[in-house]
Amino acid sequence: MENYEIVVIGGGPAGLAAAISAKKSGMRKVLILERDRELGGILNQCIHNGFGLHTFKEELTGPEYAERFIRMAQEAEVEYRLNTMVMDISGDKKITALNKEEGLLEIQAEAVILAMGCRERSRGALNIPGYRPAGIFSAGTAQRLVNMEGYLPGREVVILGSGDIGLIMARRMTLEGANVKVVAELMPYSGGLKRNIVQCLDDFGIPLKLSHTVVDIKGKERVEGVTLAQVDEKGKPIPGTEEEYRCDTLLLSVGLIPENELSREMGVKLNPVTSGPQVSESLETSVDGVFACGNVLHVHDLVDFVSEEAEAAGRHAAEYIKAKREDRREPEAGSAQEQIPLETGEGVRYTVPSFVRPEYMEDSLKVRFRVGKVYRNCYVNVRFDEEQVIHKKRLYAAPGEMEELTLKKEQLAEFPQLKKITISMEEA
Amino acid sequence: MYDVVIIGAGVTSTACARELSRYQAKICVLEKEEDLCCGTSKANSAIVHAGYDAREGSLKAKLNVRGNEMMEKLAQELDFPFKRNGSLVICLHEEDFPRLKELYDRGIKNGVRDLRILDGEQVKEIEPNISDQVYAALYAPTAGIVCPFGMNIAFGENAAANGVEFYFDTEVNGIIRTEEGWEISTSRGTFQTRWIINGAGVYADRIHNMVSGKNLHITARRGEYCLLDHSAGDHVSHTVFALPGKYGKGILVAPTVHGNLLLGPTAIDTENKEGTCTTREGLDQVLEKAGMNVKNLPMRQVITSFAGLRAHEDGDDFIIGEPEDAPGFLDCAGIESPGLTAAPAIGEMAAGILKEKMGLKEKADFISERKGILDPKTLDKDAYRKLIKEQPAYGNIICRCEKITEGEILDAIHRPLGAKSLDGIKRRTRAGMGRCQSGFCAPRTMEILARELQVDMADITKSGGHSGIIEGVNKDSL
Numbered sequence: 001m002e003n004y005e006i007v008v009i010g011g012g013p014a015g016l017a018a019a020i021s022a023k024k025s026g027m028r029k030v031l032i033l034e035r036d037r038e039l040g041g042i043l044n045q046c047i048h049n050g051f052g053l054h055t056f057k058e059e060l061t062g063p064e065y066a067e068r069f070i071r072m073a074q075e076a077e078v079e080y081r082l083n084t085m086v087m088d089i090s091g092d093k094k095i096t097a098l099n100k101e102e103g104l105l106e107i108q109a110e111a112v113i114l115a116m117g118c119r120e121r122s123r124g125a126l127n128i129p130g131y132r133p134a135g136i137f138s139a140g141t142a143q144r145l146v147n148m149e150g151y152l153p154g155r156e157v158v159i160l161g162s163g164d165i166g167l168i169m170a171r172r173m174t175l176e177g178a179n180v181k182v183v184a185e186l187m188p189y190s191g192g193l194k195r196n197i198v199q200c201l202d203d204f205g206i207p208l209k210l211s212h213t214v215v216d217i218k219g220k221e222r223v224e225g226v227t228l229a230q231v232d233e234k235g236k237p238i239p240g241t242e243e244e245y246r247c248d249t250l251l252l253s254v255g256l257i258p259e260n261e262l263s264r265e266m267g268v269k270l271n272p273v274t275s276g277p278q279v280s281e282s283l284e285t286s287v288d289g290v291f292a293c294g295n296v297l298h299v300h301d302l303v304d305f306v307s308e309e310a311e312a313a314g315r316h317a318a319e320y321i322k323a324k325r326e327d328r329r330e331p332e333a334g335s336a337q338e339q340i341p342l343e344t345g346e347g348v349r350y351t352v353p354s355f356v357r358p359e360y361m362e363d364s365l366k367v368r369f370r371v372g373k374v375y376r377n378c379y380v381n382v383r384f385d386e387e388q389v390i391h392k393k394r395l396y397a398a399p400g401e402m403e404e405l406t407l408k409k410e411q412l413a414e415f416p417q418l419k420k421i422t423i424s425m426e427e428a
Numbered sequence: 429m430y431d432v433v434i435i436g437a438g439v440t441s442t443a444c445a446r447e448l449s450r451y452q453a454k455i456c457v458l459e460k461e462e463d464l465c466c467g468t469s470k471a472n473s474a475i476v477h478a479g480y481d482a483r484e485g486s487l488k489a490k491l492n493v494r495g496n497e498m499m500e501k502l503a504q505e506l507d508f509p510f511k512r513n514g515s516l517v518i519c520l521h522e523e524d525f526p527r528l529k530e531l532y533d534r535g536i537k538n539g540v541r542d543l544r545i546l547d548g549e550q551v552k553e554i555e556p557n558i559s560d561q562v563y564a565a566l567y568a569p570t571a572g573i574v575c576p577f578g579m580n581i582a583f584g585e586n587a588a589a590n591g592v593e594f595y596f597d598t599e600v601n602g603i604i605r606t607e608e609g610w611e612i613s614t615s616r617g618t619f620q621t622r623w624i625i626n627g628a629g630v631y632a633d634r635i636h637n638m639v640s641g642k643n644l645h646i647t648a649r650r651g652e653y654c655l656l657d658h659s660a661g662d663h664v665s666h667t668v669f670a671l672p673g674k675y676g677k678g679i680l681v682a683p684t685v686h687g688n689l690l691l692g693p694t695a696i697d698t699e700n701k702e703g704t705c706t707t708r709e710g711l712d713q714v715l716e717k718a719g720m721n722v723k724n725l726p727m728r729q730v731i732t733s734f735a736g737l738r739a740h741e742d743g744d745d746f747i748i749g750e751p752e753d754a755p756g757f758l759d760c761a762g763i764e765s766p767g768l769t770a771a772p773a774i775g776e777m778a779a780g781i782l783k784e785k786m787g788l789k790e791k792a793d794f795i796s797e798r799k800g801i802l803d804p805k806t807l808d809k810d811a812y813r814k815l816i817k818e819q820p821a822y823g824n825i826i827c828r829c830e831k832i833t834e835g836e837i838l839d840a841i842h843r844p845l846g847a848k849s850l851d852g853i854k855r856r857t858r859a860g861m862g863r864c865q866s867g868f869c870a871p872r873t874m875e876i877l878a879r880e881l882q883v884d885m886a887d888i889t890k891s892g893g894h895s896g897i898i899e900g901v902n903k904d905s906l
Contacts, residue, residue, distance in 0.1 A: 035828065085825035100823040103816035104809055122865035124732030127654065127715075129706040132734060134890035134897050138867045145871055151885060151898040155905070177905040220702055221895040237708070248899065261829075261863075264659070 004031045006317050007095055007109035009086050012041020013303050014294020014310040015115035016069040021314025023076040032080040033097050040066030041117055045147045048168055054304035065303060089266045093289060111289045111317040114263055118295040121255040130217030139165040139253035152176055154249025158226050159183045160214050162190035166253025171200035181245055184212040184228050186235055189374045191400045193301055223248050256299045273350040274298040281356045281365050282316035291317045298352050301402055345424025347371050358412050365407045369423055374398045377428040380405060384415045430454050430621040433612060435600055435635055438469035440763045441627030442583035443775030449590035451788035457592060458614060460599035462892025463852045465580035467629045471736025474576050474684055475667055477766040478515060478568035480535025487746040489538045492766040494773035496570055502772055506586055507800035508578035509685040515571035515667040516555060518721040519564045524671055531566050542569045555666055559721050571667055575685050576768055577855035586798040588844045603638040609756055624757045625778060630701045630739045632761035640751035644761055648701045648737040651693025652710035657863045660729040661687035670721055679717035691718040706735045731863045738764035748777055801839045801856060827869040829862025841880045851891040
């Protein structure tokens, strides 16, 4: 049995930033367990630019962004194991992992940071009817094949879903010589960033069909074509609107799902909206000393915000260990009385964190959330119980772009009897 | 010159092959697809039926009950996953009770053991997620669940170990009578044989009609299914059937031997013997009707959907025997539900017929046992550590969702009748079968296949034929 202060599960952008931050917060023994062959996670296949505008005030590619954090982690003497799959984490933070060289590893941690990222929603989860031939890829799988291995998965391509990976892959496949015929999106708006729609579709003349979905896949062995149809407000295909597209490839960019199987198995409570853990202001889950950050917590659009969130998780995990050593942490911490829930009002789908404990709060707290539809000229409202404390104008808000606001500790101090905080949207 | 040529490599054919391999005979199997278990055998309810469904005296009834009895020993000998989890036929309304009783009576006549009728409260006690409206249920403790790929592949591998030859990508185009038996022309040359076994699934009518004037007609009856993630696998512990009634046969809800939850099937007749597509209506029907008998089904946990084709013969029973006008030709046709359950008994029956007609003699060196692919998760920690030390590939997880190691994939490729495609790997190891549906592991499994089979990445297919996965390299057309 090995012992570490903090074990970080996953060496992608979240895990790296969390581990670095834990080290900087005074931890000596911090270990990252990474299942892939290198650190950096999915950034390694994101060879387009646009990363780091917030963190480094410059535009980097994914691998460049990852490289900076990998170097920082090495400088901070973060330990890591590659090709190592975590099989199980027990409630008392004993981790069982597996790799070729060392076999089955058992590691005892004082705190655990979950940073496993997310996976792509598959065709099956959407129940798209039709045959099941070769040539149906999730956009991220295609991205790995093209960007890391140099293989072209297809030549005539239809993309379902206008999530960012789908948009990026529309451009990438075009640049590599494929003909991307159309991007179809079930919703009446795109789930991707505005800049990606302009730079990846508009600039290449690739049509985006909103309120459309795939209703049939043809081809027994390899995809031979797909049928698109328009959908009504409930997302149901409208008969008579079918259009056939000849193609050999269907890419799916239809959503990301936080990978919380390990978390669920160890008893971490999940939020049904995000499919990620419910966390406190310190990004601590319902299991004592287990923290979460990045896409395993909730799916982000920009890696810069992942890094920022993970940095906070690393800091909080270190603080947790210090407090425990100094016996500052009361056993009842996290009990219901001292938790003020963050509730979702009109137009808000979820918030991270799910609740705040004022005594653990730092001077300011970033709250991240997503809205349920497209807003133009709107207000973000925050109410402490019934009293409105923030009423902030936004020109534009959309489900595809994460929102954030800041709560101040001093502000909460003015409401000693506070029962709940509600965040909502308001049309102007 | 073969003694027996078996057409098809599904579960029926391989069960016949395995049983016949007990005897001194030169046998081969011809399969038009690239692997075992590519047709009806791979897409069905994966159920070992108790035997109360089929009409008394029918071959279906007889072979169902016999196959069910054989399953335990076979699963042990041939090391495939099988579990006797019991089944419930749910009766929701008092007025339907006579039909439940009818099933019970038929089961008793068919020789099904331990059948019982439970009242609503008893049902809820053993299966808490059954609809609150449940009135009664037929409980069959002898029903079970099985891995259909596992059983089919186990039969095939064991037959191969006992000398049966397998020819894949070999489609039968014609059969003519010769002095000593038959000449079969295929996409890969001709085969001479004394006897033929026709286990061609939905194509068994086409093969039969090549030799006999007494035509068979098989309709491909499509059944669509939805498969739910492991997280939903313990929603029910018994296989839950609807009572066949005015709303049709109903949709079953069943746990699988691998801990998933399976919903289905629909029943739509199609003239297309390759028509394994799912449809919007079919999938909607599965999701809607599954909820009639089982409450709170977590539909968000659906990870994939698929369709299989049942080989339904017009006479509505299995056809096992020689056509009057084609001696030396043995049909195993019309093998639809309960075909998976009955397969071992069909194999036994077919081998019995041939033994008698051909005067076959038993081999002294028949190998009755076969070891499946080692699942290291079943080992204790010390044994697992030792295994990784000896074979480090067992420490390398390739499929994250199902936690399948490189060691298991290597075994699947290199064992007799080994996997050649991603689907072949999937059916043998479950790599790619999980919640991400091979999103993460497909590129890595492709690499392993290419390396081990010494072929180019471009030659790796999903399921043989023209199902290549990559079309070229970046910028090759620019």
